[in-house]
Amino acid sequence: MCDSKNVDSKNVVDLLKALEKAIETQNMTVQKECHDNLSRLYEGIGNFEEAYNHFKAYDALSHQLSTEKENDEVKRIRIRFDEETKRNEAEIDKLRNVELKNKTMELKKTLKNLALIGQIGQKLTSSTDMDEIFDILRNSIYALMTVDVFGLALYKADEEKIIYRYFEEKGRPMPLLEIDIHDRMSLASYCVIEKKDLYIQSFDDEFQLYLPKHDYFSIGDNHDETTLCIIYCRLIAEEGCIGLITMQSYKPYEYTANDFEVIKALASYVAIAISNAQKKNIILEKAKQLEYLSYNDSLTGVYNRRYFNETVARFQERNCINLGLIIGDMNHLKHINDNFGHVTGDHYLVEVASILRLCSATDLVFRIGGDEFAIIIENANIKMMKSIMDSIRLECDRFRFDHVPLSVALGYDIKISENTAFEDVFANAESNMYEEKNRYHK
Numbered sequence: 001m002c003d004s005k006n007v008d009s010k011n012v013v014d015l016l017k018a019l020e021k022a023i024e025t026q027n028m029t030v031q032k033e034c035h036d037n038l039s040r041l042y043e044g045i046g047n048f049e050e051a052y053n054h055f056k057a058y059d060a061l062s063h064q065l066s067t068e069k070e071n072d073e074v075k076r077i078r079i080r081f082d083e084e085t086k087r088n089e090a091e092i093d094k095l096r097n098v099e100l101k102n103k104t105m106e107l108k109k110t111l112k113n114l115a116l117i118g119q120i121g122q123k124l125t126s127s128t129d130m131d132e133i134f135d136i137l138r139n140s141i142y143a144l145m146t147v148d149v150f151g152l153a154l155y156k157a158d159e160e161k162i163i164y165r166y167f168e169e170k171g172r173p174m175p176l177l178e179i180d181i182h183d184r185m186s187l188a189s190y191c192v193i194e195k196k197d198l199y200i201q202s203f204d205d206e207f208q209l210y211l212p213k214h215d216y217f218s219i220g221d222n223h224d225e226t227t228l229c230i231i232y233c234r235l236i237a238e239e240g241c242i243g244l245i246t247m248q249s250y251k252p253y254e255y256t257a258n259d260f261e262v263i264k265a266l267a268s269y270v271a272i273a274i275s276n277a278q279k280k281n282i283i284l285e286k287a288k289q290l291e292y293l294s295y296n297d298s299l300t301g302v303y304n305r306r307y308f309n310e311t312v313a314r315f316q317e318r319n320c321i322n323l324g325l326i327i328g329d330m331n332h333l334k335h336i337n338d339n340f341g342h343v344t345g346d347h348y349l350v351e352v353a354s355i356l357r358l359c360s361a362t363d364l365v366f367r368i369g370g371d372e373f374a375i376i377i378e379n380a381n382i383k384m385m386k387s388i389m390d391s392i393r394l395e396c397d398r399f400r401f402d403h404v405p406l407s408v409a410l411g412y413d414i415k416i417s418e419n420t421a422f423e424d425v426f427a428n429a430e431s432n433m434y435e436e437k438n439r440y441h442k
Helices: 004-025 028-044 048-095 101-125 130-144 187-194 203-209 257-295 305-317 333-340 342-360 382-398 422-441
Strands: 149-156 161-169 178-180 198-200 229-237 240-249 323-330 365-367 372-377 408-415
Touching (some): 004 028, 028 048, 028 257, 048 257, 101 130, 130 149, 130 161, 130 240, 130 257, 161 187, 161 240, 178 187, 187 229, 187 240, 229 257, 240 257, 257 305, 305 365, 305 372, 323 342, 323 382, 323 422, 333 342, 342 365, 342 382, 342 408, 372 382, 382 408, 408 422
Antiparallel strands (some): 149 161, 149 240, 161 178, 198 229, 229 240, 323 372, 323 408
């Protein structure tokens, strides 16, 4: 049976070749996919530094490609708006010599609103913060039309729920709602399931078209009045429906068909903005995770050898003195792994790391090898270092495992002169640790 790590290593080599070719041909899509797969493979084999580096490259390319795609989508929407504007202008010209003043005014209003949508859309798509997106959307909606109930909901397909992220009535924030997608009393559920946007001019006259009976699940909180003119627009992104926006009025026929078209146009921009915000949040969380793993030991949670080296380098640049170093090496780890399994050995290592953090009262605790740890102490002196090591030994003695005692061989040294190299401090601390380990095993 082929070893999975060997297979992963071969895949890494193949992907690096593919990445090199993609860079030569300036194919950013393939570059992005290569960085994504390399990040996953390096993460799988435990090389979190390379995983993080490739993920950062993937993030940068994703942002660049997303921006280009977003610009194309915005351009497409603007072209659609321009075409709609030209049609409206042509119809206005036809109506100028006809006694249809109200229709002319309505078309002029729509034309003005469509022009505003482009400006609003630019603001929306330039933000990846959900609160800011909602504020822009809310202010824009209220400027365009009269609204009694307004809400923005996100659709969680994996949970089959519609969750109102923002919801208000008469300008007052209301308790947020969660609606089951299969709830037949909800117009929001109807929109998602039927894949339709809704424009209801008079709910009392039209409810039977959408709901099985007049037992409508209202999202408002006004017991004296119910909403009668209702618009629901889905937010459609690459991944499908990601949410809805709704505006509702207590008055029937408050919104026109042109208002509905304006809101649908606005929903296109909202969908782009929210999709970008969600993707950015996912990327940020993944980046944080990989950055953490690139500096921290995945088993014990303390810092790793890479961060130890970087920390030492920073102290050396500052030429610090009175810098203490404790080196610890857990006893019996090979015996524990061989006789009781690596899972048990891992439990011992986790407990050692916890004790080192507790007793040293610093976060500068590092796992620098399989069973080897290091602690850096600032403003150290001999009494302090010995006290910390005594505390570590005492805590190890107190802890009881079912198999063998928990113990750590310890050694220390202090950099007391600017002329002393930290490599010498490390060597002295490690030598003192080995002396204690030899005494322990005699």
